[in-house]
Amino acid sequence: MMLKPEFVFATCRAGSEASLKREVASRHGALLTPAFMRPQLITWKLRGEIRDDFVPETAFAAVSGFSIGMARSAADVVNLVKDGMADVHVYPRIVPEDGVPEDAWGRVDSVRAEISTALPLVRNSAFILDVILGEEGEPWFVGCHRRSASAHPCPGALPRLRLPEDAPSRAWLKMEQALAWLQLDGPGVLAGRTALELGSAPGGASWSLLQRGMRVMGVDTGIMDPRVAAHPSFRHLALPAGDVSFRDLPREVDLLASDMNLHPGLVVRYAERFVRQLNPRWMILTLKMNDAQVEPMIPALLQQIRRFAPGEVSARQLHANRREITVVAR
Numbered sequence: 441m442m443l444k445p446e447f448v449f450a451t452c453r454a455g456s457e458a459s460l461k462r463e464v465a466s467r468h469g470a471l472l473t474p475a476f477m478r479p480q481l482i483t484w485k486l487r488g489e490i491r492d493d494f495v496p497e498t499a500f501a502a503v504s505g506f507s508i509g510m511a512r513s514a515a516d517v518v519n520l521v522k523d524g525m526a527d528v529h530v531y532p533r534i535v536p537e538d539g540v541p542e543d544a545w546g547r548v549d550s551v552r553a554e555i556s557t558a559l560p561l562v563r564n565s566a567f568i569l570d571v572i573l574g575e576e577g578e579p580w581f582v583g584c585h586r587r588s589a590s591a592h593p594c595p596g597a598l599p600r601l602r603l604p605e606d607a608p609s610r611a612w613l614k615m616e617q618a619l620a621w622l623q624l625d626g627p628g629v630l631a632g633r634t635a636l637e638l639g640s641a642p643g644g645a646s647w648s649l650l651q652r653g654m655r656v657m658g659v660d661t662g663i664m665d666p667r668v669a670a671h672p673s674f675r676h677l678a679l680p681a682g683d684v685s686f687r688d689l690p691r692e693v694d695l696l697a698s699d700m701n702l703h704p705g706l707v708v709r710y711a712e713r714f715v716r717q718l719n720p721r722w723m724i725l726t727l728k729m730n731d732a733q734v735e736p737m738i739p740a741l742l743q744q745i746r747r748f749a750p751g752e753v754s755a756r757q758l759h760a761n762r763r764e765i766t767v768v769a770r
């Protein structure tokens with residue numbers, strides 16, 4: 441990259457700015473000094489030279505990359521961006537936890553169209569341009585991030601989804617956002633496959649998987665939403681995860697999910713037991729960050745998960761997550 445990075449940026453879920461700053465300070469404090477902070481967007485000044493494939497190790501960042509500058513028009517963006525970019529991602533800075541209101545996408549789409557007309561793309565570039573829109577009148581924040589397997593495929597790590605009013609629970613949106621991250625959200629991709637969810641009540645996540653044509657087994661002593669319970673492809677095991685006998689489970693499980701509100705150390709132990717027995721292809725775990733003591737444990741938890749996970753492990757706080765992060769393996 442021709443551009444010499446001086447600042448790193450990261451976006452995050454509403455309310456997680458302090459957790460993101462703490463995480464970056466603990467992992468990269470010697471290299472990155474906080475520069476500015478707006479709701480859901482933080483920058484850090486680099487204290488030395490870094491390689492252009494540097495990605496901060498943080499679970500609380502939705503998107504992270506290098507800052508380029510501020511712009512008020514597509515012409516400003518073209519003046520700032522000296523290097524070719526493979527794509528242009530435009531997204532709002534403010535993302536409510538239940539999803540961006542429908543009418544906010546009009547502005548995003550028109551800014552993207554303006555920039556795409558003015559800026560020729562270089563398909564084999566390693567970088568994607570990020571243009572982050574704040575309040576009306578606020579200049580656009582311009583940065584870029586490296587294309588990589590662990591980067592989120594959607595602009596802003598934000599699939600265009602909103603929590604439906606009749607969803608059995610908020611976990612519907614969490615599951616849909618996790619599937620989009622894993623690129624399992626295409627039509628028919630999950631149809632006919634089997635999921636096991638530990639901590640399934642009342643059933644928003646199961647509802648998402650059932651709507652996608654999966655067979656779902658839910659493990660929870662809690663009561664399932666009647667629509668989920670009555671679905672012909674759903675089976676409920678009304679037991680705590682520790683009491684499940686493997687004889688009760690399907691022989692083949694493609695997706696192991698867990699959303700149990702237990703200490704993350706315990707969730708990881710359960711996940712290991714189920715993965716070793718069932719050998720699923722994908723895993724989606726939410727790890728609850730209910731107190732400040734748990735956050736510093738994230739790197740050790742991920743290391744532990746990598747020892748048994750069915751594939752590459754990544755962690756990220758999704759916009760619909762509350763005090764929790766999502767860990768996936770694919």
Ligand SMILES: C[S@@+](CC[C@H](N)C(=O)[O-])C[C@H]1O[C@@H](n2cnc3c(N)ncnc32)[C@H](O)[C@@H]1O
Pocket residue numbers: 608609610611612638639640641642643644645646659660661662679680681682699700701702
């Ligand atoms: C956040 S809720 C799950 C929401 C759910 N995934 C949905 O889609 O609606 C957490 C659930 O974990 C369950 N849970 C806690 N400990 C558990 C255990 N040992 N075994 C199974 N479920 C457990 C609770 O009963 C609770 O229903």
